[in-house]
Amino acid sequence: MSSPARPADALRRIAYLLERAREPTYRVRAFRTAAATVDELSDDELAARAEAGTLTELRGIGKVTATAIEESLAGETPVYLRRLEATGGQPVAEGGAEIRAALRGDLHTHSDWSDGGSPIPEMVAAAAGLGHEYVALTDHSPRLTVANGLSADRLREQLDVVAELNAGLDGFRVLTGIEVDINEDGSLDQSDELLDRLDVVVASVHSKLRSPADVMTRRMVAAIANPHVDVLGHCTGRLVTGSRGNRPESEFDAEVVFAACERFGVAVEINSRPERLDPPKRLLRLAVEAGCLFAIDTDAHAPGQLDWQPYGCERAAACGVPMERIVNSWTVDDLLAWTRR
DSSP, X not given: OOOOSSHHHHHHHHHHHHHHTTOOHHHHHHHHHHHHHHHTSOHHHHHHHHHHTOGGGSTTOOHHHHHHHHHHHTTSOOHHHHHHHHHHOSOSSSSOHHHHHHOOEEEEEXXXXXXXXXXXXXXXXXXXXXXXXEEEEOOBOTTOGGGTOOOHXXXXXXXXXXXXXXXXXXXXXXXXXXXXEBOTTSOBSSOHHHHHHOSEEEEEOOSOTTOOHHHHHHHHHHHHTSTTOOEEOSTTOOBOSSTTOOBOOOOOOHHHHXXXXXXXXXXXXXXXXXXXXXXXXXXXXXXHHTTOOEEEEOOBSSGGGGGGHHHHHHHHHHTTOOGGXXXXXXXXXXXXXXXXX
């Protein structure tokens, strides 16, 4: 990495690489908080404090972040950042490079409007920095209160925010969206009127994950048949690692569910989160055989997690997912023509 133009850039890059490497949230937050504090200072005041050794008197700046600021002001790449770039800035998964190079966007991301950790503009800047042409903002629906799901009014407000943001962007598009809960009867946790206004609808099961297979199958198929649904999110709900521990796959008739996805033109999500890696490869191969479309998404809740797509790409390559069936390899015009079908 070349020497950052501003100390805040170096601090945010450190936070990004820590997120990417799945380091503890408190460590990431320390660098983002320090960057926000630096943003509030003039260049002269920042330089004066660095010279006087009083950076640590500022809110959210400790010894480590102060050292990074001082090194950046001296025209150097901070040692902390150099170490991360050398040890943690490598591709996060082997294989799938051709698929990753073909991806134009990400259809499943979260901001601090629900349970994400960063504002929308920071998520957008990170997505654009990865070379994406578009990113879908898919914060949670109201039923998922633990994730601060968006009420109808808050979602309408967010649509206005995204419209204003898009008006100032050149060559990049923020797609409106939602990760909508699939209710127990297969209905969706948001009004048809609002769902109809969105560019991308990801439908996911977040409750009663241990339901009998026949109950879960009916629930999922009912949602897949809903004309508003574009992507079936993390279909088994499994967790294979991470702070929440392991969680077994939900049971359902995969052949029936994937046949429904193929029939109704709903993409099966290849969720790239390392703790999910959902669906497992045996089911991913079954979905390929069923003729399904796919979306390789990060389900990112922070900017650094947007760089997790290679995990999904590696699994897509291993399971023979055809490139032409990956919807987020399409241009934004082709993608939106499909979602508005």
